[in-house]
Amino acid sequence: MAQYSLYEDRELVESMRSGDERVLIEIYNRYWDKMLAVAYNRLGNQEEAEECVQDVLYKLWKLRDDFGLSEVNLINYLSRAVRNQSFNILDSRHREKLKSENYQPAADVNHLSPERTLIVRELQQQLDNSIKALPPQCQLVFKLSRQDGLSNKEIAKSLNLSENTVKSHLKKADKEIKGNMEFLTALLLIYTFFQK
Secondary structure (H helix, E strand, O other), X not given: OOOHHHOOHHHHHHHHOXXXXXXXXXXXXXXXXXXXXXXXXXXOOHHHHHHHHHHHHHHHHHOOOOOOOOOOOHHHHHHXXXXXXXXXXXXXXXXXXXXXXXXXXXXXXXXXXXXXXXXHHHHHHHHHHHHHOOOHHHHHHHHHHHHOOOOHHHHHHHXXXXXXXXXXXXXXXXXXXXXXXXXXXXXXXXXXXXXX
C-alpha cells in the first residue's frame, strides 16, 4: 500500500492516473490551507472560498489522465487555478447582481471610451513587460507574492530562501516596476486631465 505522504508532488501527479482517490486526499491534506487562503483573499467569503477550492480539486481529479507538471510545482499550479476559479466566481457574482431586480447601476459609472481602453491596455502591457524584465528569481518571487497571494514566509519555504531574501526581491521588483511605469502613468494623468 502506497504511503502518499512520502511522495514528491510530481510522483503524486503521476499516481493520480491510477485512479486511487487517496492521492487526491493527500493533495487535499497537503495544500488545502494554502489554496483556501488564496481563495479567501480574493473572495472575502469563507463559504465561497471553500467551494472554490473544492471545485479546483474536483476539476484536477477529472483531468487526472491528462494532467502533468512541467516547470511549475503543484502548489503554484493549484494557486493559479484557485485564483482563476475565484475570478469566475466574482464574475458570476457580478452577473447575478446585475440581474437582480433591485439593482440600479450607479449614475456616475465611468464606462471606458476606446481611448481609455487603449491606455489601460498599454499600461497592462507595460506592467507585463516590466515583470518579464526582472531577473528570473526576482520575477518568480514577485509572481508568487502578487499574483498567487503567497506570504513571504510561504515563498521563502517553497523556494528555499530566507525571508529577508524574499523581501529584498520584492523591494527590487517594486522599485524597477515603478520606475518603468512612471512615464506611462504620467501620460495617463495628462490625458485624463485634458478629457475633463
